Amino acid sequence: MGAEDITLSRRTALQGAGALVLGFLLPLKGVRAQGAARPMVTAPNAFLRIGADDSVTVLVKHIEFGQGPWTAAATIIAEELDADWAQMRAEHAPANVALYANTLMGIQATGGSSATAESYDQMRIVGAKARAMLVQAAANAWKVKPAEIRVEKGVISHAASKRQGRFGQFADAASKLPEPADVKLKDPAAFTLIGKDKSVARLDSAAKSTGKAIFTIDIHEPGMLTVVVAHPPRFGAKPASFDATDALKVKGVVAVKQIGSGFAVYAENMWAAIKGRNALKTVWDNSAAETRSSDQMFADYRALAAKPGRAVGTNKDAPEKPLPQGKLIEAEFLLPYLAHAPMEPLDGYMLWDGQTAKARFGSQLQTADQGAIGKVFGLPMEKVFIETMLAGGSFGRRAQTTAHFAVELAEVAKAIGPNKPVKLVWTREDDIKGGYYRPLFYHKFQGVVAGGKIAAWRNRVVGQSFMKGSPFESMMHDGVDPIVTEGADELLYAIGDFRCEFHYADSPITTLWWRSVGHTHTGYAVECFLDRLLQEAGQDPVQGRLALMAEKPRAAAVLKAVADLAGWKGSAAGNGRARGVAVCESFGSFVAQIAEVSIGDNEEPRVHKIWCAVDCGQTVNPDIVRAQMEGGIGYAVGHALYAEVPIVDGGAAIGNFDEYRSLRINEMPEVEVVIVPSSEKPTGVGEPGVPPTAPAIANALAHLGRERPSRLPIVRRV
Amino acid sequence: MAYQIKVNGTDHSVDADEDTPLLWVLRDWLHLTGTKFGCGIARCGACTVHMDGQPLRSCTLPISAVGTSEITTIEAVEGPEAKAVQDAWVAHDVPQCGYCQSGQVMSAVALLREVPKPNDRDIDLAMNGNICRCATYVRIRAAIHAASEKLGG
Amino acid sequence: MRSLVILLTCAIAALTSVALNATNKALPTTLQPVSAFATIKDPKARSVALFTEAGKVIQHPRCLNCHPATERPTQTDAMRPHEPLVVRGDGGIGAAGLRCITCHHNANFDPAGVPGNPKWALAPPEMAWQGKSLGDICRQIKDPARNGGRSMAELVHHMAEDELVGWGWHPGGKRTPAPGTQAEFGALIKAWADSGANCPA
Structure with missing residues (x-):
């Protein structure tokens, strides 16, 4: 099974940043739906990948930055699927609002402490449908009635014929079956995982205890430039002009470009970028700047x-x-x-080739970020790809109403020209001073x-x-x-x-x-x-x-x-x-x-x-x-x-x-x-x-x- | 200029400016990315490595000062204390976002190597240089005690 | 200099705020030379005056911060409690897992404003200076039981030559250096010793 296999019942094109108001509903008191809700996608192929090794990988639509949506989604799926916890895995779903919209908000987004609240029913149905499809596939193979088949801890069995199998061997056949229109969900009284203390362990603990978890800041690609941006000291100020003479003398500094939010310093590594920015002479237009304390x-x-x-x-x-x-x-x-001051400051990777934009970062409002990036490059949404990365905390910081970081990332990539991969990194000072x-x-x-x-x-x-x-x-x-x-x-x-x-x-x-x-x-x-x-x-x-x-x-x-x-x-x-x-x-x-x-x-x-x-x-x-x-x-x-x-x-x-x-x-x-x-x-x-x-x-x-x-x-x- | 440094038991020749912090050498030259950038001023501990076995903030040590010291990063930390700490981190589900945890683990391993049975005060003194913005501190403390017990401390 | 004040409420700040190690006046930047004290006829008074001048260094935040009254050093010109929480620990080098050298290396690292010195360590408890009068510090400095067992000659040498003492005039970052120079300070201490090492009251 795989996300790419699904046939979309309704493909909704979004029209870029101008259309960021997307029938938006946040679970806030007093706020009502502004438009029609999207149909809830419950196709197992969109959310699950079952490997030949019996691993069940959940494609999680919410960003994992510590609050636990990977483990939560996998728990709900495993419960309805009757999987064994040891076979469960999780990774981020790609940015695709048609498949992965937050059911309360209408865009792909994590926020308002809604991850489990808004996807609980959805993930249960996904898990139950996947179970039904695996059972049907086994029934077809064994030529028995689906109702006679049991699933327990990842084992599919038929008692009368003493046959049993595992998910991996039926996954391919199951993925080709029609999705059941209706499934019966478990009686909560029969739950063995949901709500059961210590029934599962976090899926991300081991990688995060050994330095193996990969965050955006860890991305290195051939030819990649590391970029820091000089931002104005005062809020509301705008970049006016710069003198890069000294900055360009720093070993490893490649270029300096003016962008909307400041002056971008491109370098072969982070230290060169930081030193280059320190050496940069900047002039700011403070005409609309805040002056108060x-x-x-x-x-x-x-x-x-x-x-x-x-x-x-x-x-x-x-x-x-x-x-x-x-x-x-x-x-x-x-x-x-x-300031939110997440341990990992804002950062992002972008490869723009003139035709498509491929971003990798801790995107929290993927649909808004996609639209904003598309607008900078003049690309339609479907040409903008976001790989959501594990993020070192957010506390709200990565859910940006103006998509300002995605815009800066795209402008940084655009200013240096196509086919030059860039990694934009904010320092702690950028973070604390950055509003x-x-x-x-x-x-x-x-x-x-x-x-x-x-x-x-x-x-x-x-x-x-x-x-x-x-x-x-x-x-x-x-x-x-x-x-x-x-x-x-x-x-x-x-x-x-x-x-x-x-x-x-x-x-x-x-x-x-x-x-x-x-x-x-x-x-x-x-x-x-x-x-x-x-x-x-x-x-x-x-x-x-x-x-x-x-x-x-x-x-x-x-x-x-x-x-x-x-x-x-x-x-x-x-x-x-x-x-x-x-x-x-x-x-x-x-x-x-x-x-x-x-x-x-x-x-x-x-x-x-x-x-x-x-x-x-x-x-x-x-x-x-x-x-x-x-x-x-x-x-x-x-x-x-x-x-x-x-x-x-x-x-x-x-x-x-x-x-x-x-x-x-x-x-x-x-x-x-x-x-x-x-x-x-x-x-x-x-x-x-x-x-x-x-x-x-x-x-x-x-x-x-x-x-x-x-x-x-x-x-x-x- | 080129500096010869020893990291995780391997000699590396690194062509970098003398003031380049070890942190960025590890990350951008050697692509050992388990060691994290958090503040750049030795106030958060995310960049903690071991130098000749002692915990060190790599963000404020220039490559020119590394000399013949042996650097160990999260990728290669090993031994009974490291195993006990990392096992306890998983058993207690310590990490949330996880970004600071490489540094937390490196500090905890250094503590247990010197103080096999730390009390809460020992833990405070060793670990308070490592900021966790998710505030996983309750579990860090519990996991260090558990690792200590596992080690027979 | 601003003091560290903990405000529990704006409205009744006077009732609930506590000023810690307040350094309310501008820090001195220069030292008078030994010759400036030659006109003082009374040797005892001259000795006291020399030490009082040297006291501009001794009671400067660059020196006091690492001669704390408690086990925890202070930092910055405002002499705030050191963050993170560090303590004297084993022999002044900090506690296991967070030694001084975890952050403070052999030299100042100015890109980050982190100070360093090969001998970076806290003074032992018997050499605590914070919260003491200059006279008390003077008597303490002379007392081998409270000065690391130093003779007067060794003391003069320490003040004039020691590289960690010398760091006080080259602290890097935003830190205000100790006033004058280490040589001028050493000369004042030597002149004080030579004039009988008398202490202020």
Whole structure:
């Protein structure tokens, strides 16, 4: 079987970057389908390759950058196929939207923590169809009834005739059979792999523990040039002119070309490219550049938040009421620009021969990248090929609304001319200084506590929208970008007198989704302020929340589960430690966390342990769910405590891990995870572990007698 | 100029500028790509190799300073500690994106060779130079303890 | 110089912030020559003045960073805790798995701003200088039990000739060099020793 064998029932040509709005639907609350969904492809030939050696290779449509889609897809397929785990393999599917569209988004894309959620049914059907076809092939060969054939752990057998065989010997015949129109899926009660702890091991662990896994940066091809691009120091600036005299004197530097995003230095190796760029003299057009600094932007945002904004979410159409009588509590929260800083910086390989473009890189939105590359070269989509590579992390960075990296890669290849393979590599400085940050956000709150209860809630949010004006603007409704206020516009808590408003703030500083997107800031602001009000009301952080969650049973269940796990007896933990709580719903999943915190060396908060309860619907790989909670918590701890990209005079003031402080093993808390059993549809796990962590830490600090940090990161160098 | 260096037991002649970091020599000259670039300033540990058995950040050692030292990369690291570490990494499904793990493994092997039974503090001190942005630290710690036990430490 | 301040909240920064090893004034860049102290008649006062001048070097971040009060060095002109977390370990060369030489090689590597020296190591605990007055450091330096068993002559030689001490004037990167030159510093220390090696209060 092979992907190329399939006859497409409907070949959909896409018309390049101008047509990037593709009936797009992200699984975001409040966003509806913008166009007809694509028919779900469930042809085994598109997703499976069964070798003569009995290996079953799953062609995975999602990029693997650690979140586990290879193992998840293989688990689901193996379950329905009744394969033995030892025969399962995985690799990336090619870029082909007709076959590999994300069923929720309509383009080939990984995002919104949707990989398992959107492909669970699809992969089950694929596996079940493949099983039926293998059984039919065996039945044909053995001249017996398919119903009499059993499949178990990769062995096909017919008891009465005492015959048995393996997948490899029937794969060829099976691939030529008509695809069954309808298949019966397994009763979940009979699952042996899906949701079964330790039933499978990750498919990529061995290669990644021995240095054998190949990432984009590892590509070397004959005649290949390595390219770095000099980008402008200020956001919004454009390349004007350059003097390459000194750069070209560097041994190994081959050429310097101006492209849209800067000046590209081509060299025989990475070190020559870096030295060449250092020697390059550049002139930038700063006429449209940002000039402000982070502090000025916060001041601007604060001034904007003093004015009424546009109401969203709960009660948005009701007239604003005056605040009721009671104790007025006010707070503000300032959240900085954050870089994703995946361990492998952005990189890509491109061979353009004038007729076709062949790219190899960690593409996360393959269809958008394909269209953008085609537009640069003037090629139709079908002449643009993307081999998706393993990527060293993303956290949102590789899912680019503007396909800016694919565009830069294509421009780099185009500028040097056809038939010259290029590998474009960003350095860490390019990465940290390069924008596409989690936007800087400002939250203003007013709350009223009366009679031991929360009587009113007012929240104004100010920040940038990266949807507005992008090819993804169709996700917006009536001018409202749901990402700006998701998590703040509807609460898990029943507070009758509720109002949430927002203002857009514009800047040439580029921004993007960052692991858990809007919840990165709303989770912090909302859960900190709620905890503040409960404290004022004299309520326990757990019991006070539960009392407001009558209509949110799944949220209440994870909160109860985490309180049980941690043996919650209130905020005090003894030994100079305190505990804080937070609960967030994101990407359809519910996560509650309790953080135990003290003040450690150098007066820095020390996070000792985080207890975590997650309800992500039906789990496929419990150990990957735990790993994603552990990793999401670590990512959140590191950024909450240490991380900021400060903007000074319109540009990033820092450029590497010496200043963009990253969590290290000695700062990693112990983590204990409980997965709340659920038969709901699978939902996300890559992102939902992040949002509750920072507010849980802040709330613990409050119960240590400190203020909840109103500005992140908590440890600031000033 | 041409430098003679010994990597993974093999002598190589490398024609490179004197300031070329060992990292880029390994990757772009010798195509030993298991050793990764993460920061270029010795702050992340992704480029960790062994020089005469000691862990070393290859991104900040110029080729002119390698001399007669023997370099070992992830492609050739071996011995009981290496096997125990890599087996434990797989058994605990430590890697997520995997990009930093070559460096993590090289640091962990170096630790266990010197400290067969490390406590959590030993692990913190040896491993905190290796950043993992996926934050697989919980499992790195567990895997090092498991490898230590396997080695009879 | 900016101090490392941990802000737990903007609003009540004064209550919750802690300044660490603050170096709030501009770092000195020059040393007065020994001759500048010739006019001081009282030998004891002259000796103290010479050491105080040499103290511009001794209490400079280039020197203090690796004479920490705890087992962890500091770094940068702002004297932040060294990241990653490194410790004195076995004989000042760091802990197993993350020795000083893991990152610090025989010479500064300026393309990355990473300093280096063949003798790169932390001073032993008895030679800790951070958090101490110049007078206390002076008495400590003279005490063979706390100066590595050095005689005064050996001490003068160490200050004037040692290559790791000398690194302080050639630190590379964005680091501010120690003031003056190692020769000027050595001359001040020798003159201080010759004038009775008196210490500030």
